[in-house]
Structures are given as structure tokens and as C-alpha cells.
Amino acid sequence: MTTDPSTLANARELRADQTEAEAILWRCLRGNRLAGLKFHRQHPVEQYIADFLCRPAMLIVELDGISHEGRVEYDAKRQEHLELLGFEVLRFKNRDLRAMEGVLAVIERRAKERIAAGVRARRY
Numbered sequence: 001m002t003t004d005p006s007t008l009a010n011a012r013e014l015r016a017d018q019t020e021a022e023a024i025l026w027r028c029l030r031g032n033r034l035a036g037l038k039f040h041r042q043h044p045v046e047q048y049i050a051d052f053l054c055r056p057a058m059l060i061v062e063l064d065g066i067s068h069e070g071r072v073e074y075d076a077k078r079q080e081h082l083e084l085l086g087f088e089v090l091r092f093k094n095r096d097l098r099a100m101e102g103v104l105a106v107i108e109r110r111a112k113e114r115i116a117a118g119v120r121a122r123r124y
Helices: 005-016 020-032 072-084 094-116
Strands: 040-045 048-054 059-064 088-093
Touching: 020 040, 020 048, 020 059, 020 094, 048 072, 059 094, 072 088, 088 094
Parallel strands: 059 088
Antiparallel strands: 040 048, 048 059
């Protein structure tokens, strides 16, 4: 499936202008630093952009900061669509990063469980 050029441009812009919380989590995930798992940041998935995506695990990690306030319906619709594609979406509040070891442990555990279960994309 081809990604809309405007979605690609938006993803590039988000990568260039990441939030402080995204930068902190990215330092822990990039370069296969978390248990050798490969993550992408601000990665297009159809018309949406995932904060962090681990394709082998079909796992998306979302950080909910101030930009998510008042977007409960949109976020729920978006998450439902991503789950229909076969992804699991883990959501963390920016403040959750204060307990980074716990956040990373949850991400690692779910990614490894999904990989071991042989999770595959439905349509992605």
C-alpha cells in the first residue's frame, strides 16, 4: 500500500520537531538498543503516523502528551483502525517516562510475546 505524500511529509516534519518526551524515549529505542528490537519513529501506517513502530512485533508505542488533550475520540478511532491492521498499540503518558525502566520493560515484554506468537499484519 502506498502512503500519501502529505502523510510522508508530515512524518518527516514530526521527526525533525520531536517533543522532549519523544527524544528521551527514542534514545532508549533507537539502534536496536532495547533487546535488539528494531524501532522506527514517526512512521506512517496508512493515513496515520505511529510515534514508534516495531514492525516485527506489529507493535506501536504512543506517547500521549499535551497534543493528545481533547482528542479522545480521534485517538480511539485511530487505535481501532491500527488494531484492525494487526497492530497492538501501547499508550503511555509523557509523565510515565519518569519510570523509564518500567515503560521499557512493558515494551520489551509485549514485543517479545508478539514475535514469539508469530503475529503478522492483516493488511499492512
